[in-house]
Amino acid sequence: MNVLEIRGLVKSFTLHTIDGRTVGALHGVDLDVAAGEHVALAGSSGAGKSSLLRCVYRTYVPTSGRVLLRTSSGAVVDLAALPDAQVADLRGRELGYVSQFLRAEPRRAVLDVVARAGVARGMDPDAARDAAAGALRRLGIDERLWAMHTTVLSGGQKQRVNLAAGTISPPRLLLLDEPVSALDPVNREAVLSMIADLTGAGVAVLSVFHDLDAIERLATRVVVLEGGRVAAEGAPGAVLRDSRLNLEVAR
Numbered sequence: 279m280n281v282l283e284i285r286g287l288v289k290s291f292t293l294h295t296i297d298g299r300t301v302g303a304l305h306g307v308d309l310d311v312a313a314g315e316h317v318a319l320a321g322s323s324g325a326g327k328s329s330l331l332r333c334v335y336r337t338y339v340p341t342s343g344r345v346l347l348r349t350s351s352g353a354v355v356d357l358a359a360l361p362d363a364q365v366a367d368l369r370g371r372e373l374g375y376v377s378q379f380l381r382a383e384p385r386r387a388v389l390d391v392v393a394r395a396g397v398a399r400g401m402d403p404d405a406a407r408d409a410a411a412g413a414l415r416r417l418g419i420d421e422r423l424w425a426m427h428t429t430v431l432s433g434g435q436k437q438r439v440n441l442a443a444g445t446i447s448p449p450r451l452l453l454l455d456e457p458v459s460a461l462d463p464v465n466r467e468a469v470l471s472m473i474a475d476l477t478g479a480g481v482a483v484l485s486v487f488h489d490l491d492a493i494e495r496l497a498t499r500v501v502v503l504e505g506g507r508v509a510a511e512g513a514p515g516a517v518l519r520d521s522r523l524n525l526e527v528a529r
């Protein structure tokens with residue numbers, strides 16, 4: 279059963295500061311992600327990978343097309359057309375989005391940031407704190423940092439706090455935009471194995487990694503975007519080794 283079905287997704291931007299011209303990022307993308315499937319987006323810089331993730335999370339409002347999410351209750355909602363308040367509610371309950379940047383209130387403690395994500399997913403506050411502690415421990419965030427404000431963290435620590443918050447309880451659909459870009463090998467390994475476990479537990483994952491090794495290890499399918507269109511898709515090994523596609527995913 280598909281958790282996500284994208285049909286005819288178009289996203290263009292009007293550049294008001296540059297004579298109002300329009301830039302197209304996505305030109306009619308169709309894409310499905312099933313429960314327990316990890317679909318990695320590949321393609322050269324500017325191909326539309328991040329824009330696609332942002333349209334699904336609704337950071338960007340799609341220009342046209344449908345972004346259908348089958349929620350845990352079985353209902354199907356079109357994220358492209360949903361009012362903002364309902365999108366905010368779904369983000370708390372069903373969607374996890376982890377980018378390389380931590381978006382958190384600067385004066386909030388690390389443990390609190392992660393626990394609040396759990397409460398937004400419907401956990402009671404005590405359970406959320408326990409789950410937050412477990413997630414931070416698993417991702418190698420030293421307990422001495424838990425009471426500190428997120429602003430004092432290094433880039434790699436922020437990235438792991440972000441992951442802990444995005445995955446405190448398994449979301450139905452996890453969106454990952456370069457989640458390991460700032461990590462050293464040991465922490466990268468911890469994050470990759472956590473993502474693999476989530477897929478194993480039935481989470482649908484749609485990701486962007488600029489790291490071929492991570493894609494080969496984690497993805498069940500690769501979708502290659504070129505110029506805002508799907509250029510190829512298939513099993514990671516076959517797609518990534520196809521030199522004709524001139525992939526520039528490893529930069």
Ligand SMILES: Nc1ncnc2c1ncn2[C@@H]1O[C@H](COP(=O)(O)OP(=O)(O)OP(=O)(O)O)[C@@H](O)[C@H]1O
Pocket residue numbers: 291301302303321322323324325326327328329330
């Ligand atoms: N907020 C925006 N305003 C204007 N144009 C944008 C915006 N976001 C993306 N674009 C344009 O959309 C196109 C696709 O960009 P996008 O960031 O989705 O590509 P990408 O495949 O993720 O690239 P990269 O691998 O370099 O991150 C580019 O031409 C980009 O300039």
